[in-house]
Amino acid sequence: MVRLREALDGSLKRLGILRQARRARAVDLWAEVVGSAAARASRATRCKDGVLFVAVKSSVWAHELSLLKADIIKKLNRYLGKGTIVDIRFQARGFLKAEARDRCSTGSGGDRGTARPGRTLSHAEMEEIDTLSAAIADPEVRAAFARAVMAARIENREQRAPTGPAQT
Numbered sequence: 705m706v707r708l709r710e711a712l713d714g715s716l717k718r719l720g721i722l723r724q725a726r727r728a729r730a731v732d733l734w735a736e737v738v739g740s741a742a743a744r745a746s747r748a749t750r751c752k753d754g755v756l757f758v759a760v761k762s763s764v765w766a767h768e769l770s771l772l773k774a775d776i777i778k779k780l781n782r783y784l785g786k787g788t789i790v791d792i793r794f795q796a797r798g799f800l801k802a803e804a805r806d807r808c809s810t811g812s813g814g815d816r817g818t819a820r821p822g823r824t825l826s827h828a829e830m831e832e833i834d835t836l837s838a839a840i841a842d843p844e845v846r847a848a849f850a851r852a853v854m855a856a857r858i859e860n861r862e863q864r865a866p867t868g869p870a871q872t
Contacts, residue, residue, distance in 0.1 A: 715836065723788065726852075727756075730784060737780055829857060
């Protein structure tokens with residue numbers, strides 16, 4: 705019998721999005737890794753190229769968490785795989801509800817339409833993800849898998865997108 709994690713990793717690897725899916729999962733793991741006190745004062749908002757971006761309530765919390773950065777990275781990589789997260793950037797700017805949802809284009813189910821323009825998937829892409837995740841019996845695991853695949857697809861699209869004119 706194949707373990708669920710091995711099956712998911714194999715599917716994501718075949719799709720070419722294993723690393724991006726693991727990085728997207730870092731956002732979901734934030735509260736578990738840092739503990740309840742730090743989680744109340746901070747929110748991981750997104751992960752790009754191995755850098756996890758975290759909004760914090762104040763500069764004091766940003767400083768406190770920056771002192772723990774190496775340990776947090778180790779813990780995250782213990783869950784996600786060696787070298788998945790390479791840095792964390794703390795941004796002392798308080799919380800905005802939209803920022804908490806900015807980690808990827810969707811949450812689970814009904815809030816798919818709340819994403820920023822340009823960070824959504826087409827109907828065909830969503831159907832493909834639904835088909836890929838249909839075999840997963842546990843609804844929470846199925847939703848997490850779908851979110852990870854969506855985030856990875858969006859990140860892939862953004863990396864492929866042509867950049868604008870050089871700024872001076």
